[in-house]
Amino acid sequence: MTDEPRPEPAAAPHDELLALALEAARRAGELLRDRRPADLGVAATKSSAIDVVTEMDFAAEKLITGFLTEHRPADGILGEEGASRPGSSGVRWVVDPIDGTVNYLYGRPDWSVSIAAEYVGEAVVGVVAAPMRGETYHAVRGGGAFVNGAPAHCRPAPPMDQALVSTGFNYVLDVRAHQAEVARLLIPRVRDIRRGGSAAIDLCDVACGRLDGYYERGLNPWDLAAGDLIAREGGALTGSRPGGRPDGDLTVAAVPGLFEPLQRLLDELGAWHD
Known part of the structure; x- marks a missing residue:
């Protein structure tokens, strides 16, 4: 039986x-x-x-x-x-x-x-x-x-060099140092970088057209569960490394047309590891 x-x-x-x-x-x-x-x-x-x-x-x-x-x-x-x-x-x-x-x-x-x-x-x-x-x-x-x-609704996709992107930093010193290096390498490639301090608001700002993209390493489920859904329903794409869903290693959200090149660039820069 x-x-x-x-x-x-x-x-x-x-x-x-x-x-x-x-x-x-x-x-x-x-x-x-x-x-x-x-x-x-x-x-x-x-x-x-x-x-x-x-x-x-x-x-x-x-x-x-x-x-x-x-x-x-x-x-x-x-x-x-x-x-x-x-x-x-x-x-x-x-x-x-x-x-x-x-x-x-x-x-x-x-x-x-x-x-x-x-x-x-x-x-x-x-x-x-x-x-x-x-x-x-x-x-x-x-x-x-x-x-x-x-x-x-999210914004139309800009060229990468015209994108306004937000991020966040960990509280652990060594992790922050690596994240700062990723940001240093990224900033010449985009319009500018913002650091808002609330992952949930950053994701909502992508949905509302106030940011073109957002990425962060080290988020927990409660940091991103609501904001990720809101971003996607606002027309944005979200993920982690190419082929992955948003997770603690990396969360990326961006308007269609910017998402994939930003995701690939962050992968190349090592934004997914400490």
């Missing part, structure tokens, strides 16, 4: 998942914006400032995961701050309560709340809320990308 394969769980309606992600991101964004001490990055000592940011990270993740669990208790969860549980519904929420914590610490506006819903391993809903920008980006798989409810 052989075991028959188990059927996949019935998919949750995407509009339900989107509504929950939008509300959870809104609540967490308001908490982070309204409860952040005004002088956090100036008057606080280094240790106390970091403690406050850590407390806010945990508080926001607890708010998000509690809200999602209340409404969908059978779903799995993966959160940056340690929230992790398997689920039985086929849906897993991937949560980054503060993407861009250093920006948040210093009172800079480019930090975000990132929430993605995956179904059987594929992202189907992505929401990125950037409260200090006054913007919320979202996408449903196959339904396009939106910013504050209006359709978002």
